[in-house]
Amino acid sequence: xxxxxxxxxxxCGFVGASSAFALMQSGLFSxxxxxxxxxxxxxxxALDISHGLPFTNPMEIYAGxxxxxxxxxxxxxxxxxxxxxxxxxxxxxxxNTGIFKSIMPEIKKRHFEGVMLVVANPVDILTYTxxxxxGMPESRVIGSGTTLDTARLKYLMGQHLDVDPRSVHxxxxxxxxxxxxxxxxxxxVSGVPLDDFCEMRGHHEHQASMKAIAEKVKNSxxxxxxxxxxxxxxxxxxVVRICSAIIxxxxxxxxxxxxxxxxxxxxxxxxxxxxxxxxNGTEGLVPIHLSDEEQAALKSSADVLADVIKKAxx
Ligand code: NAD
Numbered sequence: 677x678x679x680x681x682x683x684x685x686x687x688c689g690f691v692g693a694s695s696a697f698a699l700m701q702s703g704l705f706s707x708x709x710x711x712x713x714x715x716x717x718x719x720x721x722a723l724d725i726s727h728g729l730p731f732t733n734p735m736e737i738y739a740g741x742x743x744x745x746x747x748x749x750x751x752x753x754x755x756x757x758x759x760x761x762x763x764x765x766x767x768x769x770x771x772n773t774g775i776f777k778s779i780m781p782e783i784k785k786r787h788f789e790g791v792m793l794v795v796a797n798p799v800d801i802l803t804y805t806x807x808x809x810x811g812m813p814e815s816r817v818i819g820s821g822t823t824l825d826t827a828r829l830k831y832l833m834g835q836h837l838d839v840d841p842r843s844v845h846x847x848x849x850x851x852x853x854x855x856x857x858x859x860x861x862x863x864x865v866s867g868v869p870l871d872d873f874c875e876m877r878g879h880h881e882h883q884a885s886m887k888a889i890a891e892k893v894k895n896s897x898x899x900x901x902x903x904x905x906x907x908x909x910x911x912x913x914x915v916v917r918i919c920s921a922i923i924x925x926x927x928x929x930x931x932x933x934x935x936x937x938x939x940x941x942x943x944x945x946x947x948x949x950x951x952x953x954x955x956n957g958t959e960g961l962v963p964i965h966l967s968d969e970e971q972a973a974l975k976s977s978a979d980v981l982a983d984v985i986k987k988a989x990x
């Protein structure tokens with residue numbers, strides 16, 4: 677039986693620990709178990725984060741093992757190596773699919789009935805791996821996908837247009853990585869078409885500005901990793917946002933990664949498209965408009981992922 681107030685985090689490095697800290701402050705859960713191959717790391721993080729509890733909502737936070745995930749509502753998997761300066765997400769394939777192939781059978785043995793949220797990179801390849809080796813229904817295995825990239829895009833658009841990023845409605849779609857696509861043709865600011873809003877705010881070089889912003893989003897992780905070795909706060913907030921959609925059965929439309937079966941001409945890979953997210957994971961895709969150019973770029977992004985899956989022998 678699923679305990680809607682319980683979350684488990686597998687992997688307590690920068691991303692797992694930051695997500696745990698953000699989840700503790702969110703008030704979404706009353707029980708959180710931290711699991712890591714390095715037990716001391718999980719125990720240390722559980723203690724450190726617990727010491728903040730007197731300032732927020734009561735919660736039980738502890739280091740545990742796979743038996744503790746059985747009744748969790750959400751399992752967040754961040755276990756895996758991160759990018760080193762200059763490495764792409766796809767450079768992590770061999771190491772991290774290996775880690776996933778060891779973790780998924782453990783989850784399978786526990787008959788976990790909640791939603792699995794894959795965060796480790798390359799997130800689309802690992803979402804595919806998780807579907808294949810966990811034995812779980814596809815709809816309950818989702819990746820954080822381009823939720824973070826979309827947040828980065830909204831933030832930069834907000835800065836550019838001097839407007840609250842929450843009023844910018846846009847998505848990064850496709851791979852969470854170098855082939856990702858900004859879906860400009862469906863972007864608007866509170867219902868006002870993007871070009872009109874830009875004009876309103878005194879920006880006239882639409883094409884050049886949008887291209888520069890999309891490039892900056894794509895290169896954000898490289899820039900941060902170069903400066904401080906890892907990225908973790910933005911993804912931690914993305915984890916909270918997705919967990920909130922699941923736990924509250926919000927049916928929020930988020931660009932999570934999930935298995936594709938023919939929509940937009942993409943089949944047999946996991947990648948990000950806007951999806952309805954609720955207590956059962958993804959309820960399906962939302963058919964946003966794509967221009968011919970965006971549609972072709974999405975197909976190329978899917979081809980990149982399909983090629984990795986084929987070569988990596990997952
Ligand atoms: P990290 O090295 O700090 O932490 C990884 C943790 O995983 C370590 O504590 C390690 O002990 C643990 N681990 C390794 N193998 C394990 C196993 N078999 N079982 C349990 N725990 C295991 O790395 P990080 O900076 O926290 O990044 C983690 C992952 O998240 C990376 O793959 C990184 O690229 C990814 N990431 C994803 C996003 C996103 O948007 N999806 C954003 C940032 C980072």
